[in-house]
Amino acid sequence: MYKFDEINYYEDDLNIKNILKEINLQEIDESLNICDLTNIVNKHDIWQKNxxxxxxxxxxxxNDNPYIVKTLAELGTSFDCASKNEIKQVLDFGVNPEHIIFANPCKPLSHIEFAKEKNVQTGTVDNEFEIYKLYKHYPESKLVVRFRCEAKNAQCPLGNKFGCDAENDATALMLLAKSLDLNVCGTSFHVGSGCNEFAAYNRAIMTAKNIFNFGEMLGFNMNLLDIGGGFPGSDDTKFLTISNIINVALDRYFSSQKIKVIAEPGRFYVAAAYTLICKIHAKREVRNAGKLDTKMYYINDGVYGSFNCILYDHHEVTATHMLNDSEGGLPTFKTLLWGPTCDALDKISDNLYLPNLNCGDLLAFPNMGAYTVPIASPFNGFMTPKTLYFMKKKPT
Ligand SMILES: Cc1ncc(COP(=O)(O)O)c(C=O)c1O
Known part of the structure; x- marks a missing residue:
């Protein structure tokens, strides 16, 4: 039987249909995440190769789940933390503070004090108030100036909230840091999460070079380029295209190997590792002038739970019907999926075409690992999903 509080091992491939048959979800009324940690190991391989x-x-x-953080720490990745608690969590896994970047340009004071106490020295800034704050409370820290360079098309643009203007403000911030005798060590950007305009990386790396030049002119030891996140979670072909653009840009603008280049990938590592399994518990058919228009199903997870990613991350839902091997070729119907709460905002999708389904049927939703788990709430008394963790057995 599978266990919830430890990693379950599989031999060749993770077969979700077989797992579901064995755990008999028909008897359980809560949604369930199947997390394949080997998917994360494979992603790390892809990253290192490209x-x-x-x-x-x-x-x-x-996704701050301890199994994820531990798996990545064991693989030797470093971490981008945005708060005291994230720093603490990562340090508790034995990660060296030098392998953490405090990549929140607007940090509460107690979080800065915690970073100082734990010797997490490197952090991003994008405004003069943060620079004064660091001058007062953590003058020995290493500043990474974050500038704004957004993709024209991204799932979640970030530029309205973070990143200084690269031409005027970045230079002014570096001059201010110099006048306060602070230590600027590099620059960073984030093209937007779920970047869909890959040339943005080239533009940003070119801009970063100008900021490096200015910093060096001021006498700073500029040795860190942080190219942020934005990498796709479930489309490795896109990732290869982006990698190519980045490698060419780095060769062109940052050929010196003395400069350390880092990135802050989030969804790249975890999106595809999770498949969410939901059960239909209610059904309605909507008719228009007596004719069937839409089949509506109510399932045991929704936008207040795992599907918060629809609201916050503009996630596009895809679903597969599980446990029915013989439905290929069956007619499909316009389908609307509702979450379980009593709120009409709790709509998962009205854009799917699925075969006729019934109460008790299971649906599988792939790519549910990014920006889902930490945000989900048990609103209206509907619990957030439990997770079963899997990993491929190492050959002996
Ligand atoms: C500062 C920072 N770094 C990295 C990330 C991760 O981005 P992604 O999931 O697109 O890789 C985010 C996401 O919002 C972020 O705000």
Whole structure:
């Protein structure tokens, strides 16, 4: 039987249909995550093969589950933390503070004090108030100036909230840091999460070079380029295209190997590792002038739970019907999926075509590992999913 509080091992491939048959979900009324930690190991391989010069700092905010953080720490990635608690969590796994970047440009004071106490020295800044704050409370820290360079098309743009103007503000911030005798060591950007305009990386790396030049002119030891996140979670072909653009840009603008290049990937590592299994518990058919228009199903997870990613991350839902091997070729119907709460905002998708389904049927939702788990709430008394963790057995 599978266990919830430890890793379950599989031999060749993770077969979700077989797992579900064995755990008899028909008797359980809560949604369930199946997390394949080997998927994360494979992602790390892909990263190392395609971006060998770039040291990944996993963005903990994306999914702070301890199994994920531990797996990545054991693989040797570093970490992007946004808060005191994220720093603490990562340090508790034995990660060296030098392998953490405090990549929140607007940090509460107690979090800065914690970083100082734990010797997490490197952090991003994008405004003068943060620089004054660091001058007062952590003058020995290493500043990474984050500038704004957004993709024209991204799932979640970040530029309205973070990143200074690269031409005017970045230079002014570095001059201020110099006048306060602070230590600027590099620059960073984030093209937007789920970047869909890959040339943005080239533009940003080119801009970073200008900022490096200015910093060096001021006498700073500029040795850190942080290219942020934005990498796709479930499309490795896109990832290869992005890698190619980044490698060419680095060769062109940052050929010196003395410069350490890091990134802050989040969804790249974890999105595809999770498949969410939900059960239909209620059904309605909507008719228009007596004719069937839509089949509506109510399932045991929704936008207040795992599907918060629809609201916050603009996630596009895909679903497969589980446990029915013989339905290929069956007619499909316009399908609307509702979450379990009594709120009409709790709509998962009205854009799916699925075969006729019934109460008790299971649906599988792939790519549910990014920006889902840490945000889910048990609103209306509907519990967030439990997770079963799997890993491929190592050959003996
Ligand atoms: C500062 C920072 N770094 C990294 C990430 C991770 O981005 P992604 O999941 O697109 O790789 C985010 C996401 O919001 C972020 O805010």
């Amino acid at each position: 971006l060998p010069r770039i040291h990944p700092h996993y963005a903990v905010k994306c």
